Amino acid sequence: MNVADSPPFQNAIDRLLRSASGRLLNRELSRRWPETGEQLDTMARHALLPAGKLLRPIMALQAAEIVGGSAADIVTAALGVEYLHAATLVHDDVIDGDALRRGRPTVAAAFGVPSAIVSGDSLIFSAFEALVDEPWASTPARVIAVVGALAEAGRDLCRGQTLEAQLVGDIEAGARWYLEMIRLKTGALFRAACYIGATLGGADTDTASVLARYGEHVGIAFQIRDDLLCYVATPESTGKPASSDLSNGRPTLPLILAYQAAAVPERRELLAVLGRRAGELDGDLDRVRDLVTARGAVAAAHGRMTEYVERALAELAVFAPSPGRTVLEGIARWTTGGPGAGVPGADVPQGDAR
Amino acid sequence: MNVADSPPFQNAIDRLLRSASGRLLNRELSRRWPETGEQLDTMARHALLPAGKLLRPIMALQAAEIVGGSAADIVTAALGVEYLHAATLVHDDVIDGDALRRGRPTVAAAFGVPSAIVSGDSLIFSAFEALVDEPWASTPARVIAVVGALAEAGRDLCRGQTLEAQLVGDIEAGARWYLEMIRLKTGALFRAACYIGATLGGADTDTASVLARYGEHVGIAFQIRDDLLCYVATPESTGKPASSDLSNGRPTLPLILAYQAAAVPERRELLAVLGRRAGELDGDLDRVRDLVTARGAVAAAHGRMTEYVERALAELAVFAPSPGRTVLEGIARWTTGGPGAGVPGADVPQGDAR
Numbered sequence: 121m122n123v124a125d126s127p128p129f130q131n132a133i134d135r136l137l138r139s140a141s142g143r144l145l146n147r148e149l150s151r152r153w154p155e156t157g158e159q160l161d162t163m164a165r166h167a168l169l170p171a172g173k174l175l176r177p178i179m180a181l182q183a184a185e186i187v188g189g190s191a192a193d194i195v196t197a198a199l200g201v202e203y204l205h206a207a208t209l210v211h212d213d214v215i216d217g218d219a220l221r222r223g224r225p226t227v228a229a230a231f232g233v234p235s236a237i238v239s240g241d242s243l244i245f246s247a248f249e250a251l252v253d254e255p256w257a258s259t260p261a262r263v264i265a266v267v268g269a270l271a272e273a274g275r276d277l278c279r280g281q282t283l284e285a286q287l288v289g290d291i292e293a294g295a296r297w298y299l300e301m302i303r304l305k306t307g308a309l310f311r312a313a314c315y316i317g318a319t320l321g322g323a324d325t326d327t328a329s330v331l332a333r334y335g336e337h338v339g340i341a342f343q344i345r346d347d348l349l350c351y352v353a354t355p356e357s358t359g360k361p362a363s364s365d366l367s368n369g370r371p372t373l374p375l376i377l378a379y380q381a382a383a384v385p386e387r388r389e390l391l392a393v394l395g396r397r398a399g400e401l402d403g404d405l406d407r408v409r410d411l412v413t414a415r416g417a418v419a420a421a422h423g424r425m426t427e428y429v430e431r432a433l434a435e436l437a438v439f440a441p442s443p444g445r446t447v448l449e450g451i452a453r454w455t456t457g458g459p460g461a462g463v464p465g466a467d468v469p470q471g472d473a474r
Numbered sequence: 475m476n477v478a479d480s481p482p483f484q485n486a487i488d489r490l491l492r493s494a495s496g497r498l499l500n501r502e503l504s505r506r507w508p509e510t511g512e513q514l515d516t517m518a519r520h521a522l523l524p525a526g527k528l529l530r531p532i533m534a535l536q537a538a539e540i541v542g543g544s545a546a547d548i549v550t551a552a553l554g555v556e557y558l559h560a561a562t563l564v565h566d567d568v569i570d571g572d573a574l575r576r577g578r579p580t581v582a583a584a585f586g587v588p589s590a591i592v593s594g595d596s597l598i599f600s601a602f603e604a605l606v607d608e609p610w611a612s613t614p615a616r617v618i619a620v621v622g623a624l625a626e627a628g629r630d631l632c633r634g635q636t637l638e639a640q641l642v643g644d645i646e647a648g649a650r651w652y653l654e655m656i657r658l659k660t661g662a663l664f665r666a667a668c669y670i671g672a673t674l675g676g677a678d679t680d681t682a683s684v685l686a687r688y689g690e691h692v693g694i695a696f697q698i699r700d701d702l703l704c705y706v707a708t709p710e711s712t713g714k715p716a717s718s719d720l721s722n723g724r725p726t727l728p729l730i731l732a733y734q735a736a737a738v739p740e741r742r743e744l745l746a747v748l749g750r751r752a753g754e755l756d757g758d759l760d761r762v763r764d765l766v767t768a769r770g771a772v773a774a775a776h777g778r779m780t781e782y783v784e785r786a787l788a789e790l791a792v793f794a795p796s797p798g799r800t801v802l803e804g805i806a807r808w809t810t811g812g813p814g815a816g817v818p819g820a821d822v823p824q825g826d827a828r
């Protein structure tokens with residue numbers, strides 16, 4: 121569950137999924153993952169279909185088009201990015217012990233933890249197979265470059281997860297490392313998606329780097345917004361349990377900013393809550409939420425998020441107006457509830473922001 | 475723990491590790507994985523160093539040399555094969571709940587299961603990074619081919635593990651699927667190691683396929699021998715708990731062949747033992763061992779293993795004599811305790827073989 125599932129956002133996602141790119145990806149996913157009766161394929165199907173938002177592969181296709189390439193030529197590679205994303209979700213659910221994802225049993229819940237570990241591994245291998253599938257989407261040198269980019273992004277994801285685990289319960293370290301952590305954990309695969317699309321679409325190195333930066337900024341903004349959600353929306357409207365980050369002891373940006381703005385007694389309170397476990401949080405949650413809002417931390421975190429949306433949009437300014445650019449701008453705005461997207465949190469008070 | 479750790483075999487492995495290839499690989503492993511203080515690197519170091527037998531990367535280097543390539547040029551890619559092997563061990567230990575490997579705590583035991591899952595994933599990504607590291611070991615088209623080969627081998631490993639889990643407790647299914655299962659689970663990465671070495675070493679497609687088949691046959695023989703160990707050697711001499719496969723309900727080749735040769739009451743006995751759990755097996759183990767030997771199944775499984783060694787050696791016959799060919803022949807013989815290797819089990823009675 122994340123920000124993208126909040127109702128007002130869903131309309132924008134639905135439009136994307138109904139676009140030519142969305143339909144192409146959905147059609148190819150179903151065609152490439154038929155029911156074979158083999159358990160490994162069944163698990164992959166379970167993880168991949170029905171498809172999620174397909175944000176990353178859609179961004180890859182648009183990045184190819186914006187540089188003059190063809191979405192159809194790179195669809196296999198774009199799906200590879202989705203396989204890697206799915207692999208990380210399958211393993212994340214094992215690590216977090218989660219039984220549900222998007223309202224369905226996780227692979228771990230449906231097939232058991234050992235099988236889920238193997239299924240995630242297999243999806244990683246499928247991701248690399250997709251990049252080198254023949255006919256190659258571009259010149260051999262470009263194919264090699266995108267293999268390297270996907271492998272690097274994969275290692276960044278792992279570094280981000282490791283860093284996140286190390287920050288549990290530690291607001292001070294969180295303050296130092298939060299942005300780097302989400303850049304690795306979430307920004308890296310958005311970055312790779314755009315880089316891969318652009319490179320296979322024929323971009324020169326500089327242009328591919330511009331799109332990679334765009335992707336990374338969008339990913340960072342996306343994660344800040346995800347971390348904001350439990351402070352700006354009700355669980356009913358988002359489906360996200362309001363206490364999940366808190367009960368996992370995660371120092372997310374709103375908490376970090378509230379801590380930095382708080383007086384000493386309030387700081388002690390926040391530290392105490394972060395050290396507690398799920399089930400012990402009932403009374404504390406409203407108090408933390410009030411504190412975070414009162415210290416202006418919701419608005420401040422929203423401001424940080426908007427900075428990254430603006431940076432993403434600024435990268436796109438080098439491209440002439442085109443349908444691809446419009447879609448990528450839209451994703452930056454929609455994903456993060458930016459101006460005009462009308463998602464909860466876009467209208468938080470700004471006066472107290474720092 | 476596996477066959478390669480039995481004492482007489484260790485001498486051959488020690489010689490390999492002291493060879494130019496072995497020293498090159500060990501030196502590069504230590505150089506590439508320094509202590510950085512980052513937890514992900516620390517876990518990778520734990521999984522990779524001190525190095526194991528390095529059989530697969532040594533085979534990759536020899537495959538390159540036998541086709542006229544240079545071991546030094548492909549050492550990075552050969553290490554990539556080792557990273558993938560290490561990744562599978564890290565995840566296997568999570569899946570099996572094992573706390574020790576080669577006498578040291580597993581990554582899961584030392585760093586926890588969540589970190590071990592992430593560490594295994596990261597090693598997979600490092601494997602692919604190693605293949606595409608610059609300067610490329612060969613032409614771009616060959617680099618792409620080996621990425622595809624490693625990804626395919628990775629998926630085969632996953633299919634083999636899934637199949638193995640499905641065969642638990644089922645001798646009849648085991649009889650049908652055992653060879654395919656070990657071809658996927660163990661043969662695939664030996665195959666990929668040789669294919670990658672040969673391809674980057676400059677082999678044409680046919681020659682690379684010859685070496686790939688050699689590798690697959692060695693891997694199959696290696697696994698049969700591993701499965702034989704608990705019937706032909708004492709735990710003291712091998713370090714392998716005699717009941718591990720039995721208590722996991724795994725229908726390995728000796729058990730399958732004994733079952734096929736047994737009378738109905740004995741079949742019932744074997745089925746009953748395979749259905750029991752660890753801790754309930756004490757009295758049964760000697761009985762099963764006696765039965766497997768009495769039905770000629772040890773000798774028969776040894777015969778099957780020798781067939782695969784012979785097939786591996788036959789593939790090498792197309793190459794002119796060379797130091798590389800001698801090493802690869804030696805690995806086939808040594809790995810599997812073939813003629814002259816003097817490892818336990820090479821001298822089991824042959825008269826009752828079928």
